[in-house]
Amino acid sequence: MSEVKHVLGISGGKDSAALAIYMSQKHPEISIDYYTCDTGKELTETYDLISKLNSVLGKDISLYKSIDELNSPMKNPFDHFLATYGGYLPSATARWCTNKMKLEPFEQHIGDDPTISYVGIRGDENRDGYISKRENIQTIFPFRKNIWSEDVIKKFLNNANIDFIKKEYSKLNPQNLDLILNYVDQPISMRYTQKQKHNALLDSNVKLFNKVVFEWLKGTDYPVGKLESFSLIDNDDNLVIDDIFQLLEDSGVGIPAYYKPIEYSVEIDGEIKKGTYSRSRSGCFFCFYQQKIEWVWLLEQHPELFEEAVAYEKEGYTWMEEKLVDLRKPERVNMIKKDHYLKTHRQKEKAGLSWQDQIMQAEGEGCASCFI
Secondary structure (H helix, E strand, O other): OOOOEEEOOOOOOOOHHHHHHHHHHOOOOOOOEEEOOOOOOOOOHHHHHHHHHHHHOOOOOEEEOOOOOOOOOOOOOHHHHHHHOOOOOOOOOOOOOHHHHHHHHHHHHHHOOOOEEEEOOOOOOOOOOOOOOOOOOEEOOOOOOOOHHHHHHHHHHHHHHHHHHHHHHHOOOOOOHHHHHHHHHHHOOOOOOHHHHHHHHHHOHHHHHHHHHHHHHHHOOHHHOOOOHOOOHHHOOOOHHHHHHHHHHHOOOOOOOOOOEEEEEEEEEEEEEEEOOOOOOOOOOOOOOOOOOHHHHHHHHOOOHHHHHHHOEEEEEOOOOOHHHHOOHHHHHHHHHHHHHHHHHHHHHHHHOOOOHHHHHHOOOOOOOOOO
8 A cells, every 4th residue: 555645735825835844844744746837927925935945944845747748749737738829828718737737747646546635724714625536545634623625514413423423522522512413413404404413513612523423434445544543533623814924934944925915006087096015925926807907916016027928918808808909008908907996995895805905806716736
């Protein structure tokens, strides 16, 4: 039987960077292969972050390659696959970029070995991110109170497992055993959903819940079940966005530079107003999930990269409905800044949103493989 691998992907985003630091500090006994999948079109700030992480982690971050660069005339992954797709730019409905440059090289590198993949979805997010369909790859979420993926929870809490779960909790014999067994005894139904049962057991005692799940996993083909011990079952942390930024600052790596607000000026009704903009995500500099204000950020902070993004728009293929040659016009830039300023100003007055809150609001769309 193959030894279980432990891997953690570094996207260049805040969450994956913080998770790498967190795991190296809190679970040093786990030998993790930190890796990244370079598209060849990342921001300079992304490469700077990965370089800093190399130093802090004390080990090299592996590069999982999506192409044989020596035998490709394009010399970088994005241009290679763009040529393969006949110049058809990726989009929200055709995300070949994620599949070809992130997911496929990851799964090819893993092969058939049992593998645990650690993913930086936070406790204040309601999503699972990328879950491989390969049975030999299991995803774990250390930042959340619930470290297990949805597929594990669904199978574990199946009504057929009620007796097994009761037996394992009884072995642990916690002080609130009667309360826990009452939750376990109730079968999942339209009136008592899986989510309700799951939350009740987590709220009763996270560590006990994890220990029972771990015992159940030993009777399955999941990679965690092949381990003699797993220190994360004693984890009950629930990290939110403020914790992530604190972790990055305390480690010396710092917050990725593209997240930091930069002041801009915009004329509104004859008055000059001061707003701030930044990137809300890592990933390629021309990512089609960007907001309009982020394209303006790219135009003004990295004009050479903006022009490179413009050059890709041809023969009817564009990054979004609006062409970049139109977006970069001064009057359009001013309109985008005006709309952004008024929107964020209203939000701040209404809810007191910080720049971190604005990043969270923009996280809803996108590929977790690129942005976390």
